[in-house]
Amino acid sequence: MQVLHMNKGNGDTSYAKNSTVQSKIISVGKPIMKEAVLEMLCNNVIESMGIADLGCSSGPNSLSVISEIMDTVEAANRLLGRRMVSEYRVFLNDLYSNDFNNIFMSLPAFYDRLKEEKGLECESCFILGAPGSFYGRLFPTNSLHFVHSSSSLHWLSQVPAGLESNDLKRLNKGKLYISKSSPQSVVDAYLLQFRNDFSLFIKSRSRELVAGGRMVLSFMGRSSTDPTTENSCYQWELLAQAIMSLAREGRIEEEKLDSFNAPYYAPCTEEIKDEIQKEGSFTIGRLEAFEIDWDGGAVTDIHTPHGKLSVGRQVAKAIRAVVESMLESHFGIEPDVMDDLFIRYGDIVGTHLSKSRTKYINLVMALTKKW
Amino acid sequence: MQVLHMNKGNGDTSYAKNSTVQSKIISVGKPIMKEAVLEMLCNNVIESMGIADLGCSSGPNSLSVISEIMDTVEAANRLLGRRMVSEYRVFLNDLYSNDFNNIFMSLPAFYDRLKEEKGLECESCFILGAPGSFYGRLFPTNSLHFVHSSSSLHWLSQVPAGLESNDLKRLNKGKLYISKSSPQSVVDAYLLQFRNDFSLFIKSRSRELVAGGRMVLSFMGRSSTDPTTENSCYQWELLAQAIMSLAREGRIEEEKLDSFNAPYYAPCTEEIKDEIQKEGSFTIGRLEAFEIDWDGGAVTDIHTPHGKLSVGRQVAKAIRAVVESMLESHFGIEPDVMDDLFIRYGDIVGTHLSKSRTKYINLVMALTKKW
Numbered sequence: 001m002q003v004l005h006m007n008k009g010n011g012d013t014s015y016a017k018n019s020t021v022q023s024k025i026i027s028v029g030k031p032i033m034k035e036a037v038l039e040m041l042c043n044n045v046i047e048s049m050g051i052a053d054l055g056c057s058s059g060p061n062s063l064s065v066i067s068e069i070m071d072t073v074e075a076a077n078r079l080l081g082r083r084m085v086s087e088y089r090v091f092l093n094d095l096y097s098n099d100f101n102n103i104f105m106s107l108p109a110f111y112d113r114l115k116e117e118k119g120l121e122c123e124s125c126f127i128l129g130a131p132g133s134f135y136g137r138l139f140p141t142n143s144l145h146f147v148h149s150s151s152s153l154h155w156l157s158q159v160p161a162g163l164e165s166n167d168l169k170r171l172n173k174g175k176l177y178i179s180k181s182s183p184q185s186v187v188d189a190y191l192l193q194f195r196n197d198f199s200l201f202i203k204s205r206s207r208e209l210v211a212g213g214r215m216v217l218s219f220m221g222r223s224s225t226d227p228t229t230e231n232s233c234y235q236w237e238l239l240a241q242a243i244m245s246l247a248r249e250g251r252i253e254e255e256k257l258d259s260f261n262a263p264y265y266a267p268c269t270e271e272i273k274d275e276i277q278k279e280g281s282f283t284i285g286r287l288e289a290f291e292i293d294w295d296g297g298a299v300t301d302i303h304t305p306h307g308k309l310s311v312g313r314q315v316a317k318a319i320r321a322v323v324e325s326m327l328e329s330h331f332g333i334e335p336d337v338m339d340d341l342f343i344r345y346g347d348i349v350g351t352h353l354s355k356s357r358t359k360y361i362n363l364v365m366a367l368t369k370k371w
Numbered sequence: 372m373q374v375l376h377m378n379k380g381n382g383d384t385s386y387a388k389n390s391t392v393q394s395k396i397i398s399v400g401k402p403i404m405k406e407a408v409l410e411m412l413c414n415n416v417i418e419s420m421g422i423a424d425l426g427c428s429s430g431p432n433s434l435s436v437i438s439e440i441m442d443t444v445e446a447a448n449r450l451l452g453r454r455m456v457s458e459y460r461v462f463l464n465d466l467y468s469n470d471f472n473n474i475f476m477s478l479p480a481f482y483d484r485l486k487e488e489k490g491l492e493c494e495s496c497f498i499l500g501a502p503g504s505f506y507g508r509l510f511p512t513n514s515l516h517f518v519h520s521s522s523s524l525h526w527l528s529q530v531p532a533g534l535e536s537n538d539l540k541r542l543n544k545g546k547l548y549i550s551k552s553s554p555q556s557v558v559d560a561y562l563l564q565f566r567n568d569f570s571l572f573i574k575s576r577s578r579e580l581v582a583g584g585r586m587v588l589s590f591m592g593r594s595s596t597d598p599t600t601e602n603s604c605y606q607w608e609l610l611a612q613a614i615m616s617l618a619r620e621g622r623i624e625e626e627k628l629d630s631f632n633a634p635y636y637a638p639c640t641e642e643i644k645d646e647i648q649k650e651g652s653f654t655i656g657r658l659e660a661f662e663i664d665w666d667g668g669a670v671t672d673i674h675t676p677h678g679k680l681s682v683g684r685q686v687a688k689a690i691r692a693v694v695e696s697m698l699e700s701h702f703g704i705e706p707d708v709m710d711d712l713f714i715r716y717g718d719i720v721g722t723h724l725s726k727s728r729t730k731y732i733n734l735v736m737a738l739t740k741k742w
Binding site: 101105127 | 419458460462467468469470471472475476478479493494497498499500501502503507508509510511512578
């Protein structure tokens with residue numbers, strides 16, 4: 001999926017400007033992340049700590065997790081009166097098409113802050129870009145101590161294998177993802193793709209982490225075993241409605257909607273546990289589910305006409321920043337139609353949320369590489 | 372010098388499309404680089420080989436050196452019938468503002484070639500981006516085995532310190548670099564900046580390389596001890612002429628030309644040896660000088676009117692791709708004036724080369740970190 005990347009740059013539709021939901025998700029997972037860092041420090045002597053953030057994207061969130069991890073280590077240093085870690089090797093990972101230039105330009109200011117706030121000299125922190133898919137090896141064997149990934153693992157490596165073939169790709173007519181109306185074969189194809197991808201992810205990280213190393217993962221999931229539950233797929237349901245309304249006007253080909261299936265999967269905890277246990281090299285410390293508002297928990301009152309409009313627009317912008325590259329590549333949508341699509345989507349979302357406060361389910365888990 | 376970066380992208384004025392001189396320089400240094408790799412392999416057992424290319428820029432040259440180094444190791448493997456290196460950790464370095472996005476997008480094809488041509492699986496080669504200035508630490512202590520840098524170390528970390536102050540910055544009136552008419556204080560300021568920068572470079576790499584590790588450096592220099600010798604500075608002399616001709620028409624401020632001094636220095640071998648010996652942790656294996664044509668050795672006949680024009684234009688484009696970001700930031704030149712400047716520069720260069728075949732002097736050296 002070479003075309004999957006967050007919207008680049010710093011403009012109005014950029015991911016950098018529309019990633020408050022992901023920021024909220026990071027802050028919800030923070031206590032679990034801090035706990036995992038501290039537990040690891042208690043059991044390990046680390047000369048040079050290898051930290052990877054997988055699916056770092058670009059914008060204000062890219063370095064915030066790294067900063068939190070380093071804060072936790074530095075606080076532990078102060079608490080215990082000795083340096084637990086003398087050097088950080090930080091790896092920022094995302095797909096080849098990610099806007100690394102944007103992150104790298106923010107590094108001088110980040111290094112300045114490390115020096116001012118934490119007293120860290122430039123020879124004790126090395127930040128590197130590690131482009132590539134995390135569904136496969138990214139780092140040398142036994143080179144990492146801590147792996148973090150937020151809002152990334154719900155993206156599959158590809159459209160579920162079966163659904164790409166010409167015979168089957170219209171199985172999911174009028175939908176972008178699993179829906180109440182999707183046949184079982186669509187649901188099965190999604191689950192199979194998730195299983196294959198997630199197990200490859202776990203296997204790859206198992207090689208890269210040292211024994212006793214930790215991994216904190218946070219991504220969209222569902223709390224029910226039913227994959228058509230509203231909390232796991234309704235954002236796609238509404239986006240399909242918006243696309244369909246443009247298709248009815250002949251501004252988007254309906255056929256292209258029928259053949260589009262998002263490379264996305266929101267698993268339930270059982271599906272995750274299965275793969276981790278099958279692979280066998282990690283123990284699960286925590287696995288928790290959190291509800292997250294579609295707008296990241298803004299305080300706007302949805303029950304006023306203005307509030308409805310404003311929340312709808314905000315959600316639409318946040319989703320646009322993430323899915324625009326995919327839609328553009330599949331549908332070949334012109335910029336003005338794209339603008340129109342997300343205006344409609346915002347209206348539909350606002351109306352929906354004013355009636356039913358659907359939430360995302362975000363799963364957070366802490367894993368330990370066995371000794 | 373945050374604004375120093377090669378022209379981005381793949382367009383007509385991009386560095387990617389105008390870097391044949393740098394490619395020529397890489398190929399001239401290749402035998403020395405290959406020799407250094409082989410010597411190092413003979414004396415070291417390397418599980419995971421750390422290779423850094425410093426000042427990698429973007430475009431076709433960025434991965435060519437890495438590819439050559441890996442070819443050499445793989446050929447040695449075949450020769451000796453055993454794997455000398457089982458894993459490559461490759462670090463591509465350049466300043467924060469370099470076009471890393473462009474390099475990273477070319478990695479999938481590069482990995483495919485590694486697999487096809489060398490049979491290397493994805494778990495045996497990890498290519499990372501390491502943004503930052505090489506005048507300072509970039510990598511953990513003792514983490515590298517081989518450092519390469521081509522066409523980068525003639526760039527200073529800043530305009531020579533003394534020449535930036537308001538009192539002194541007009542000392543080098545009408546010139547961009549050391550010139551026959553520059554006062555001794557200008558020449559001294561350049562030499563001092565080079566000494567400080569180069570010694571910091573050597574000291575930083577000394578910490579990062581393992582004992583027995585190698586470093587092959589190649590950059591512009593001079594064969595004479597006289598810093599005003601034509602081979603070391605005449606490209607700047609002619610660029611100053613082109614800027615002056617626009618200044619006379621009021622299209623560029625002459626005052627800005629007076630206050631511009633390029634953060635560039637072409638040292639002689641004695642100046643380099645001095646700093647390496649003072650630092651003390653490297654032995655010098657080779658230090659050789661090569662003449663390089665300004666146009667990278669194209670076969671065009673300069674003595675026809677067409678040839679003169681064509682060579683002049685080519686040299687102007689190659690230099691534009693390198694210095695445009697600096698000129699833009701200092702002079703605030705509009706795009707049409709910039710185009711005009713490099714048309715004039717091309718004419719001046721063509722006329723000069725048809726009379727006197729001035730060459731660049733490229734210095735190549737192989738250093739070994741002492742045990």
